[in-house]
Amino acid sequence: MPASELLPLLFGFLAAAALAPAALRALSAGRLERDNYRGARLPFPAGTIAVAAAALALGPLSILDELLDVDVFRPDLRTVAIYVIGVAFLGLLDDVLAAEPRGWRGHGAAVLGGGLSTGALKAAGSLGLALYALSGHGYSAGEYVLAVAVLALTTNLFNLLDLRPGRSFKAFALLGAGLTLGDWNAGPLATLGLFVGPVLVLGLYDVRERAMLGDTGSNLIGGLAGLWLVLTLGTVGQGIALAVVLAITIYGEFRSISALVDRNPLLRRLDSWGRPAV
Numbered sequence: 001m002p003a004s005e006l007l008p009l010l011f012g013f014l015a016a017a018a019l020a021p022a023a024l025r026a027l028s029a030g031r032l033e034r035d036n037y038r039g040a041r042l043p044f045p046a047g048t049i050a051v052a053a054a055a056l057a058l059g060p061l062s063i064l065d066e067l068l069d070v071d072v073f074r075p076d077l078r079t080v081a082i083y084v085i086g087v088a089f090l091g092l093l094d095d096v097l098a099a100e101p102r103g104w105r106g107h108g109a110a111v112l113g114g115g116l117s118t119g120a121l122k123a124a125g126s127l128g129l130a131l132y133a134l135s136g137h138g139y140s141a142g143e144y145v146l147a148v149a150v151l152a153l154t155t156n157l158f159n160l161l162d163l164r165p166g167r168s169f170k171a172f173a174l175l176g177a178g179l180t181l182g183d184w185n186a187g188p189l190a191t192l193g194l195f196v197g198p199v200l201v202l203g204l205y206d207v208r209e210r211a212m213l214g215d216t217g218s219n220l221i222g223g224l225a226g227l228w229l230v231l232t233l234g235t236v237g238q239g240i241a242l243a244v245v246l247a248i249t250i251y252g253e254f255r256s257i258s259a260l261v262d263r264n265p266l267l268r269r270l271d272s273w274g275r276p277a278v
Contacts (some may be wrong), residue, residue, distance in 0.1 A: 002071050004064075005190040011061055012197025016053035020201055023049045024211050034212055037164060045095040046205060047217025050198035051088050054081075057194060074191040076231075083133040084195050084223045087155055090122040091219030122159075122219070127152045134230070143235055150238050151226035153245045158222025159215055160252045164261075165275055166207030172199065172221045179232045188231035192224050199224065207274040 027033065027043035034044040065072040097118050130151040139147060162168040176196070180189055189196065199221055205211040213221070229241050251257065261267045 001187055001190060004070050004072055005074055006186070006193060007064065007070075007072050008057065008061055008077070009189065009193030009197045011057035012054050012194045013200055014197070015057040016050060016198035016201035019053050019056065020046075020049055020205060020211075023052070024205070027211075034214075036209060036212055040209055042209065042212045044212040045092065045214025045216040046202050046211035047088060047091065047213040047215075047220050050195065050202050050217060050220055051085060053198040053201070054194050057197070061194075074187070076191050077194065079133050080191060080227055081194070083129050083151075083227065084220055086129040087122075087126050087223040088216050088220040090118075090125045091159070091215035091217070094118045094122055094215040094219075122215070123152075123156060126155050126219075126223075130155075130226075133227075146235065146238050146242065147230045150229050150242050150245065151223075153242065153249060154226030154229060155219060155222035157245050157249050157252075158225055159218045160249060161257065162213065162215075162218035162221075163258055164271060165209045165212075166203065167261075167271060168213070168218045168221050169199065169203030169206055170270065170273075172225050173203070175225055176228055179228055183232050185232070188228050191231060192227060195220065195224055204274075209276055 024043040024046065027046070032044055033041050036042055061072050064070040127148070130148045134144060134147050134151065158168045158172065161171055176189065180186060199217075202211065202213060202217060203221075206213050206217070229238065233241060248257070251260075261271045
């Protein structure tokens with residue numbers, strides 16, 4: 001893999017680092033804020049800044065690729081961009097519309113009652129995007145269904161995890177590091193780098209309780225996590241990943257993941273790492 005294919009990661013990171021301070025001030029100035037779990041008023045939804053930073057980075061990267069003949073973009077980037085931006089937009093709908101019951105049961109009850117459930121819309125839309133994003137890649141029928149399930153359900157899982165500052169970001173960072181080191185392959189990182197770079201910047205703001213990513217950000221992170229799993233793992237690995245994702249999702253539907261984290265000393269310490277002292 002040419003080292004130049006990691007430039008989207010660098011440019012995305014730099015664009016987000018340059019954009020985030022002013023963008024977060026603008027969100028606060030526009031009263032786009034929300035209280036976090038302990039009542040701190042924070043700029044929201046900061047996940048939008050990650051998408052904007054990726055778009056800004058595309059300008060110089062495209063010049064390098066098209067006019068200066070530098071191999072910058074991986075072949076699957078267009079497909080990745082469609083999925084990641086799509087699920088981020090679905091998350092934004094959840095952020096800007098009225099609050100509603102959480103969980104599959106709550107969303108199902110809202111739909112059956114004739115109401116609008118942005119959660120149900122987000123789930124159905126993510127599935128549609130996953131079906132499209134993974135089509136035409138030479139999968140067998142079984143492989144295709146498995147990859148789509150991993151992608152769509154992982155996207156949802158990271159939305160479910162995002163109940164404390166930095167939780168979804170830390171889970172994503174650990175997953176990405178484990179997949180990259182375990183497979184000893186930076187190809188998936190390069191493919192996702194345009195969006196991973198901004199997530200690294202905004203995730204640090206999230207951990208320090210200086211911004212809230214919102215469903216926009218957690219959906220974006222979940223989409224990247226699902227794509228990383230699909231791009232790295234074979235059929236057996238994806239099957240194991242799907243079983244784990246389903247188990248955590250079902251647990252979160254009936255029990256509190258935050259309570260589970262608080263009961264486990266190791267998870268509690270990892271979950272609180274980096275947050276300011278209360």
